[in-house]
Amino acid sequence: MKILFIEDNDAxxxxxxxxxxxxxxxxxxxxxxSTLKDGVIALSENDFDVLxxxxxxxxxxxxxxxxxxxxxxxxxxxxxxxGHGDEDFAVSIINKGVQDYxxxxxxxxxxxxxxxxxxxxxxxxxxxxxxxxxxxxxxGIPNREFLTGYLDxxxxxxxxxxxxxxxxxxxxxxxxxxxxxxxxxxGDVLLKEVAQRLYSHTRAGDLLCRAGGDEFAVVVEGxxxxxxxxxxxxxLINSLNDTFLINGREIVASASVGVTVYPDDSKDxxxxxxxxxxxxxxxxxxxxxxxxxxxxxxxxxxxRKHKLEEDIQTALRLKQFALVYQSKVDIHTLQVKGMExxxxxxxxxxGLVRPADFIGAAxxxxxxxxxxxxxxxxxxxxINNWKCxxxxxxxxxxxxxxxxxxxxxxxxxVGEILESHNIDPELIELEMTEGLLMAxxxxxxxxLTSLKAxxxxxxxxxxxxxxxxxxxxxxxxxxxxKIDKSFVDDVTLNADSDHICKAIISLAKSLGLEAVxxxxxxxxxxxxxxxxxxxxxxxxxxxxxxxxxxxxxxFENVKHETVLxxxxxxxxxxxxxxxxxxxx
Ligand code: C2E
Ligand code: CA
Ligand code: CA
Numbered sequence: 001m002k003i004l005f006i007e008d009n010d011a012x013x014x015x016x017x018x019x020x021x022x023x024x025x026x027x028x029x030x031x032x033x034s035t036l037k038d039g040v041i042a043l044s045e046n047d048f049d050v051l052x053x054x055x056x057x058x059x060x061x062x063x064x065x066x067x068x069x070x071x072x073x074x075x076x077x078x079x080x081x082x083g084h085g086d087e088d089f090a091v092s093i094i095n096k097g098v099q100d101y102x103x104x105x106x107x108x109x110x111x112x113x114x115x116x117x118x119x120x121x122x123x124x125x126x127x128x129x130x131x132x133x134x135x136x137x138x139x140g141i142p143n144r145e146f147l148t149g150y151l152d153x154x155x156x157x158x159x160x161x162x163x164x165x166x167x168x169x170x171x172x173x174x175x176x177x178x179x180x181x182x183x184x185x186x187g188d189v190l191l192k193e194v195a196q197r198l199y200s201h202t203r204a205g206d207l208l209c210r211a212g213g214d215e216f217a218v219v220v221e222g223x224x225x226x227x228x229x230x231x232x233x234x235x236l237i238n239s240l241n242d243t244f245l246i247n248g249r250e251i252v253a254s255a256s257v258g259v260t261v262y263p264d265d266s267k268d269x270x271x272x273x274x275x276x277x278x279x280x281x282x283x284x285x286x287x288x289x290x291x292x293x294x295x296x297x298x299x300x301x302x303x304r305k306h307k308l309e310e311d312i313q314t315a316l317r318l319k320q321f322a323l324v325y326q327s328k329v330d331i332h333t334l335q336v337k338g339m340e341x342x343x344x345x346x347x348x349x350x351g352l353v354r355p356a357d358f359i360g361a362a363x364x365x366x367x368x369x370x371x372x373x374x375x376x377x378x379x380x381x382x383i384n385n386w387k388c389x390x391x392x393x394x395x396x397x398x399x400x401x402x403x404x405x406x407x408x409x410x411x412x413x414v415g416e417i418l419e420s421h422n423i424d425p426e427l428i429e430l431e432m433t434e435g436l437l438m439a440x441x442x443x444x445x446x447x448l449t450s451l452k453a454x455x456x457x458x459x460x461x462x463x464x465x466x467x468x469x470x471x472x473x474x475x476x477x478x479x480x481x482k483i484d485k486s487f488v489d490d491v492t493l494n495a496d497s498d499h500i501c502k503a504i505i506s507l508a509k510s511l512g513l514e515a516v517x518x519x520x521x522x523x524x525x526x527x528x529x530x531x532x533x534x535x536x537x538x539x540x541x542x543x544x545x546x547x548x549x550x551x552x553x554x555f556e557n558v559k560h561e562t563v564l565x566x567x568x569x570x571x572x573x574x575x576x577x578x579x580x581x582x583x584x
Contacts, residue, residue: 001026001027001028001029001049001050001116002029002031002046002047002048002049002050003020003028003029003030003031003048003049003050003051003052003116004031004033004039004042004043004046004048004050004051004052005017005030005031005032005033005051005052006033006034006035006036006038006039006051006052006053006054006057006065006069007032007034007052007054007081008034008035008054008056008057008058009054010034012054012081012104013032016052016081016112017030017032018109019107019108019109019112020109020112020113021109022109023108023109023110023113024109024113031046031048034057034058035057035058035059036057036059036060036065036068036069037059039051039053039069040068040069040072043069043072043073043076044072044073048076049077049120050076050077050078050079050116050119050120051069051076051077051078051079052079052081052112052116053065053066053069053078053079053080053081054080054081054082054083055080055081055082055093056082056083062089063092063093063096066078066080066093066096066097066098067096070096070097075123075127076123077099077119077120077122077123077124078097078098078099078100078119079098079099079100079101079102079112079115079116079119080093080098080100080101080102081102081103081104081107082101082102082103082104083103083104083105084103085103085106089101099118099119099120099122099123100115100118100119100122102115133145134146134149136209136210138188138191138192138210139191139192139195139210140195141195141199141208141209141210142207142208142209142210143209143210143211143212144209144210144211144212144217146209147207147209147211147217147219147273148269148270148273150207150209150219151165151167151219151269151272151273152269154207154219154221154262155262155267155269157221158221158222158262158263159263159267161222163221163222163223163224164223164224164226164261164262164263164264165219165220165221165223165261165262166219166220166223166229166232166259166260166261166262167217167218167219167259167260167261167262167272167273167275167276168217168218168219168220168232168233168236168257168258168259168276168291169211169215169216169217169257169258169259169260169273169276169277169279169280170198170215170216170217170218170236170255170256170257170280171214171215171216171255171256171257171280171284172190172191172194172214172215172253172254172255173253173254173255173256173284173288173289174288175187175190175213175214175253176214178190178251178253182249182251186246186247186249186251189246189247190244190246190251190253191210191214193244193246194216194240194244194253194255195208195210195216197239197240198216198218198236198239198240200239201235201236201238201239202218202220202236203220205221205222206218206219206220206221207219215280216255217273217276218232218236220232223261226261226264229259229261229293230291233257233259233291234291236255236257236291237254237255237257237289237290237291240253240254240255254288254289255289256280256283256284256286256288256289256290256291256292257280257283257290257291257292258275258276258277258278258279258280258281258282258283258291258292258293258294259276259279259291259292259293259294260272260275260276260279260293260294261293261294265294275294275299276294278294278298278299278302279292279293279294279295279298280292281302282298282301282302305361308358308361309361309362309364309365309367311347311349311350312345312358312361312362312365312367312371313365313367315345315347316367316370316371316374320345320346320347320348321343321344321345321346321371321374321375322343322344322345322346322378322547322548323341323342323343323344323375323378323379323382323547323548324341324342324344324545324546324547324548325339325340325341325342325382325396325545325546325547325548325551326339326340326342326538326543326544326545326546327339327538327542327543328340328397328516328536328537328538329536329537329538329542330535330536331526331529331530331534331535331536331537332530334542336394337394337395337536338394338395338396338397338429338536339394339395339396339397339551340396340397340398340399340431340538340545341375341378341379341382341396341397341398341399342355342399342545343355343359343371343375343399345358359401362401363401363402363403366403368401368403368404369403369404369407372400372401372404373413373417375398376398376414376417376418376428377417377421378548379396379398379428380417380418380420380421380423381421382396382548382551383396383421383423383427384421384422384423385548385549386551391551393427394427395426395427395428395429395457396427396428396429397428397429397430397431397459398428398429398430398431399430399431399432399461400430400431400432400436401436402433402435402436402439405432405436405444405447406439406443408443410447411447411450411451411454412450414428414430414451414454414456415450415454418454418456424455425454425455425456426455426457428456428457429456429457429458429459429479429480430451430456430457430458430459431459431460431461431482432458432459432460432461433460433461433462433466434460434462434463434465434466434472435466437460437472437476437478438466438472441472441475444476445475445476448476448477448478449477452477457479457480458476458477458478458479458480459478459479459480459481459482459516460473460478460480460481460482461482462482462484463481463482463483463484463504464483464484464487464500464504465484465486470507473507473511473513474511478511478513479513479514480508480513480514480515480516481504481507481508481513481514481515481516482516482517482518483500483501483504483505483515483516483517483518483534484518484519485518485519485539487500487501487504488501488517488518488519488520488525488529488539489519489521489525491524491525491528491529492524492525492528498528501517501528501529501532501534502532505529505532505533505534508535509533514535514536515533515534515535515536516534516535516536516537516538517529517534517536517537517538517539518538518539519538519539519540520537520538520539520540520541520542521539521540521541522541523541525539525541526541
């Protein structure tokens, strides 16, 4: 054990040396110096295990001595030896980071030795704790705690040197899914390897740290041009391009990166951290494996979205949602064969809001799930209302979002709602998009089969716009194909659209499904669809969506009859008036 003893009193030094020798079997290497100055030299030139320090020296007194030696070697375990037992002083130096305090006259060799051993041990665990407080146990790189402190000092340096600091915030795409599918152990190995990849793509002087979970941050100092930032971001993203080989499995990983710059975006470390996080989320929304700069627009956008989600929650509570119904008519007889329920939001501050402006937010926040059940309930009530008014009932189709459909008990809950309202399941159709149907084939198959067993019809909405995979049409119990409005828009004007519409109609025919064309606005479109044998048409030509209660009025004079809407009656004031508020 190598001990440095800084003590100006030679007699005290000799006494200590003798008592230590007598009580220690192990070889002790004791270096004694008499001044703080010599102590500093000895400390910087040698490797000692511990420092015994007298705090009454000719060139230093009390706390000052401690500060000086700590500035030379902050990791050195220190035991202070003092001529007097001053409790307050003892407490203050322990707070300063000294490991122990002994009063010279009271110390025997054994006591000092024990104090020395404890001091070394205590310093070691302190260092370890400090390490863990600042470093990530899994990857070994600095953690968020370290990042915050580091960013502060990087800002100070940049301020002095008049240059920029870029903060990159990375988040692995789909890490949660991967973790759930492959297990946490593989997830952990992936995080370690990602840390290594990123590390090998940062330059000396850049800081890489794990900001938490699957998030990493990189701080790059000394930038003079914003142009350099883009290439760094690309480098970070590309560093993950090669697949990872973990436990014999090939794993593909990618990251979304948000970037913010000192002093352009903010001069405050905390604000920069928030900005980078916000920008990262934007990058994710833009489709993963991308990077985005922080901008004030992004910030406003986030605030706006957040407010929208809050308002949706309030709207659910205060029942500000309502449904409108648009008729679907038989292409030959023009008799109403069905209705599509479409949501509207009557917001006191925003006015009447169309689904395009809030369904996305409701899906992202998850509110679409309760909203979806509310919609089904409301449709059931409306159907019962029509029943009371003796109106001939036609099936009502309801739009379903992916998140609703992904609820494990979706089919059961729908069944329960219909039962509780005593609604014939034949009167309900669910409209789903292709993407939704193809996402998870096993779960989809199960859910569709259950819905089918209840007696509910399934319609594929916006057909032709997705990544159509025709195999699922045969596999799943589907009843209806809805030709997307974008194709209907262009028929007779664009040969491609003509072909697509014809193809969808004949596909439906060959699979025994019903073909519905949506968004029919002109007579020409209607004629084309009729010539090509489409079954059902829907669109402004036959009527705009109307409030549920107004449908009852509409049917009032034609009890027991379906409404006959001739295409020439498209301007029928009664029909048009109902949805003029929704005109785009
Ligand atoms: P979608 O299911 O494709 O609904 C058809 C949309 O086209 C409706 O807009 C309808 O009002 C409009 N439309 C119908 N005929 C015509 C026409 O001839 N010309 C034009 N220009 N438009 C026509 P809306 O009501 O704004 O709904 C937009 C989308 O919002 C829907 O598209 C659907 O994806 C979603 N959505 C609407 N209601 C619900 C709902 O209750 N639940 C869910 N999950 N989504 C809904
Ligand atoms: Ca629809
Ligand atoms: Ca549609």
